[in-house]
Amino acid sequence: MAEHISGQEYDYEALPSHYGLGHNMLAGAFAGIAEHSVMYPVDLLKTRMQILHPSASGLYTGLTNAVSTIYRIEGWRTLWKGVSSVIVGAGPAHAVYFGTYELVKDLAGGNVDDGHHPFAAALSGASATIASDALMNPFDVIKQRMQAQGATHKTIAQCARAVYRAEGLQAFYVSYPTTLCMTVPFTATQFVAYESISKVMNPNKEYDPLTHCVAGGLAGAVAAAVTTPLDVIKTLLQTRGITQDPEARTARGLFDAATIIQRKFGWTGFLRGIRPRIISTMPSTAICWTSYEMAKAYFKHQQDET
Template sequence: MATPEQVSGDEFDYEALPSNYGLGANMLAGAFAGIAEHAVMYPVDLLKTRMQILHPANGGLYTGLTNAFSTIYRIEGWRTLWKGVSSVIVGAGPAHAVYFGTYEVVKDLAGGNVDDGHHPMAAALSGASATIASDALMNPFDVIKQRMQVHGSVHKTLLQCARSVYKAEGLQAFYVSYPTTLCMTVPFTATQFVAYESISKVMNPSGDYDPFTHCMAGGLAGAVAAGITTPLDVVKTLLQTRGLAQNEEIRSAKGLFNAAAIIKRQFGWSGFLRGARPRIISTMPSTAICWTSYEMAKAYFKRQLEG
């Protein structure tokens, strides 16, 4: 059987969704993409979290990305770079299944698959809808992940961390950052999907399966979206790690605007750019891996269903 790369656009209409291409296949492709994305880039995500902490414990202050990596590796060992990865692996599969499943359904309903034309509004709407649905599922896992990533964290396992946070702060601790997460991820995802669809149309107007296009378009789209939404990511990190903060004002942070005011008061406008470099550096390959994995799995499932 010919591979997707060997099949022409006339024989293999990759972008259009056939009637027998079910939601389950989209969700499986999304789950595969999510796990691949988060697992591969996890160490850089940990560095980003460490650098965004406003008042770290002794030994947790870094001068830059390289310094953070070398310090953690030298003092805490290489295993620390993967601390908390179990949380994203457990959460990323279901969350990304919901994410891409919602994306394809809304995109189809919004007319994004009607013809070969460019549909930026359909892409933005489907992306925003996808992130609202998936973040509701992923937010608790993200809280656990960051609690385990922080320098000096005593949490050893996913379940132990979850029980500890729930006992000390209640269920609200897992969702206190959800409004902020949505304020960040909705524009992030909308921007990313529009950029991805736009770049893909320019690089691959025929809509054929093309791993190079998916990789480049995904990486560039992720970089643009990450740069724009970094300030909100700093706020989200503050809210999700407030229970471990040594600063009393941060420990009592209530929500998006209160957390933003604390950052501005204590660190000025530059505080909103903490961790911007590792965020962009990690997001580019993350989104490239995510989109490439998703499109690869999607192409595989379509070939199986069609032939």
């Protein structure tokens, strides 16, 4: 495969070796900020639907109900509460994410030829997730604390200090094992699906925004639906410090949280927020992949002109 720019050819799929991790990480940071910022209001709705909060019982039973409740009680600006946390955290986290992805994919032989390499895609996706989630988890905790109904935190620094004073450093990482249990299969599934769909839609691996958008969106939707139960568990653990439920406040990990959810809501409780999760993830991953591939193409175009 080759694409012609200024009369020359270049391989689109992977950045040239002399670019190193820096350009991959910059492209990833751009993609991460774009992804999280655009779909943030829907992510807030998902959190409100999943969180255990007696005063919010019945208020967030569906998307329409959740939107009207927030508008009536708190106003539209509430939909953006905590967005600064994902902007600050998503850039570095996604830089690490895509930097690791490209590095591991290359080491695993995913860039050797034009063939299909699902194992390399899955391995690189899982490795990228482990690295980036270690950085992003504290920001995700802060984000969900600020998204909760009645949250009084005005800045991410204020929220971080409050959480640390009340619950200690462990509060920022109590959900990390659960997050990995969710995001590793999510990312591995997403990357395999993305690579597979892209291979079918764009066998020549040319830069094609439509392919990247559609493949990214479909891959994200499938992965989001499959991992929603773990996302519900993660939300319970990350918001346990603000719930009035005595059991939830003492949940120590994945199995404790899962037991609480099953006892209170039955098996359907693990699907709470599945619709906004899919609705937010599908365009999010489409935006993320399109932005990432666009940034890579831009770097190559700039190189070709020099």
